Amino acid sequence: MKVAVVADSTTYLPEHILQAHDIYTIPLNVIIGDDIYKENEIDYTWYYDKMKELDELPTTSQPSIGDYILLLESLYREGYTDVLSLHLSAEISGTHQSAQAAAASVDGINVHVVDSGIAAAPLGFMAMYAAQNLKTKSIEEIIADLDLMKSKENMNAYFLVDTLTNLQKGGRLSNAQAMIGGLLKIKPILEFHDGKIVAIEKIRTQKKALQKIEALLQSEFEQHDQKSLTVCIIHANAKEFGEQIKKEFEEKFQDITFVLQEFGPVVGTHVGEGAIGIGYTNYPVDITGL
Incomplete structure (x- = not known):
């Protein structure tokens, strides 16, 4: 079994951390007018300055199912058998739903979609915990840990x-x-x-x-x-x-x-x-x- 950890871009983990822990990212999107930007390709300072100039707020959207399928197919070609896919709360974003739909569309790889129930740094902590325990725990144990980790007590x-x-x-x-x-x-x-x-x-x-x-x-x-x-x-x-x-x-x-x-x-x-x-x-x- 070879397991990949995937997290959406709202972990806001820096690139060197993602690389160090082999965490793959699926980006959400920001829409300004007719332009669609992948979140992990945007300069933050530019974006906040741009937002001040706008009369209406930009809109945001979950990753496309197509982008997710491409990522899963790439992981399959790299020899991964399983994916732990962690995402911001399903109550505030359709990202979790997109991940589930993409998982059902790709054969040969088992995708375990986790709703963090939260966003930002806590989601990043969950992704890092999963990645750091792949060598010592089974995927079932890690999923059980994540379920406890996201509780308000922890x-x-x-x-x-x-x-x-x-x-x-x-x-x-x-x-x-x-x-x-x-x-x-x-x-x-x-x-x-x-x-x-x-x-x-x-x-x-x-x-x-x-x-x-x-x-x-x-x-x-x-x-x-x-x-x-x-x-x-x-x-x-x-x-x-x-x-x-x-x-x-x-x-x-x-x-x-x-x-x-x-x-x-x-x-x-x-x-x-x-x-x-x-x-x-x-x-x-x-x-x-x-």
Whole structure:
């Protein structure tokens, strides 16, 4: 048995990490006017600048089934018998469905499609965990681990966005109606619940919102051996802000490993420029070089 790990582009793992762990990428798409761009081929800075110029938000779409089939056929020719295919939450994207459809169209290779129920860094942690355990665990054991890993007890993420406007327009916020009335005046805190993005707090200032997130994390971190935790601060074209939060958290939680990442175009379109995400896992992931 030869197993390949495939993850969609919303892991936002850098190319050298993908190569080091033999993780294959299937990109989502961003559509600006009549032009379609594969997410992993877009310069992030260019994209955020472009988004500011537009009167309407770009749209995003899952990978085409054809692109996925081409990837699976390529892996089959390379001798792979099985594929572990990990994707952002099926509640917010059709990527999982596209992967399933492509898997049914290619003979000779077994494709195990995993719905992460989340996106961005936590999805990347899952892909890295799978890739790092291929030599010591069976594919069935890894799938079972991933099912436990994605539970809220072992992985979680919070997001702080400037406004809910992008998420509301893109239809990615499940309780948007409950938040209307102060869309442009609050600093909402978001969380994944059952694969859906839900606004859990309405707070008036960014400082207070970050304090609330810190309190939520403090409560969750106390339930774990902090030395086992890996936490990613994710920013949307706000590197200095992300670095500031990372430094502050490192000073407060000295036993935890923190890394910094950037939201790429697909997630960045929906959370908006300036958004911050904080995702973590207590599963052992080697993040050397990340």
